[in-house]
Structure formats: structure tokens, C-alpha cells
Amino acid sequence: SPDTTVPGDPEAITREELARHDSAESCWKAIHGTVYDVTGFIPDHPTPAAVMLDWCGRDASEAWDNKRPGRPHSSFAEGMLERFRIGRLVD
Numbered sequence: 775s776p777d778t779t780v781p782g783d784p785e786a787i788t789r790e791e792l793a794r795h796d797s798a799e800s801c802w803k804a805i806h807g808t809v810y811d812v813t814g815f816i817p818d819h820p821t822p823a824a825v826m827l828d829w830c831g832r833d834a835s836e837a838w839d840n841k842r843p844g845r846p847h848s849s850f851a852e853g854m855l856e857r858f859r860i861g862r863l864v865d
């Protein structure tokens with residue numbers, strides 16, 4: 775389970791905590807307020823790894839909504855997200 779910095783709220787993940795997971799060793803992303811651990815998915819994503827790695831440790835909502843300019847991810851991709859969910863972004 776994630777190491778959060780909000781006592782009593784195991785779902786809460788701060789931006790500070792999110793920012794610690796900014797590499798291929800541990801890659802967390804916030805997308806529209808939900809935090810995902812996508813570390814294990816990086817080799818399976820259909821792009822060079824660098825495309826995914828650029829967004830580790832950050833709010834990746836913008837990238838999620840625009841995998842290419844004006845092109846959101848598919849509903850198939852959307853359906854994959856739940857399995858990576860680890861919590862909720864808080865300030």
C-alpha cells in the first residue's frame with residue numbers, strides 16, 4: 775500500500791509523495807484526481823518508454839487527455855486504469 779503523508783486517510787496521496795515516484799523504478803501518475811502506480815505497465819505501453827517516463831511523479835491529466843494533440847486515450851485504455859489505482863490526490 776502507498777506510503778502517504780496524511781495520517782488517518784490511507785487513500786490520500788499528497789503532491790509531495792507523488793513527486794517521489796518519478797522514475798522507472800516507481801512511476802506514479804495523477805489523472806483527474808486519482809493516483810495510479812503504472813510502474814509495471816511502462817514496458818507494455820505502445821510507445822517508447824520515454825513517453826510514459828516523462829510524466830512519472832506528476833499530474834498527467836493533460837497527457838492522458840491528449841495522447842496526441844486533441845486525441846484522448848480510448849475507452850479500452852480508460853478501462854485499464856482501475857487496476858493501477860492506488861489512491862486519491864490531495865493538496
Ligand code: HEM
Pocket residue numbers: 803810812815819820821825826829834837838840841842845846847848849850851854855
Ligand atoms: C497512465 C497510464 C496510461 C495508460 C494505461 C495508457 C494506455 C494506452 C493504450 C491502451 C494505448 C493504445 C491506444 C488507446 O487505447 O488509446 C495508448 C497509446 C498511446 N498513449 Fe498511453 N497510456 C497511459 C499514459 C500515457 C501518457 C502519460 C502518455 C503521454 C503523452 C501517453 C501517450 C500515448 C501515445 C502517444 C499513444 C500511441 C498513439 C495513439 O494511440 O494515438 N499515454 N496508451
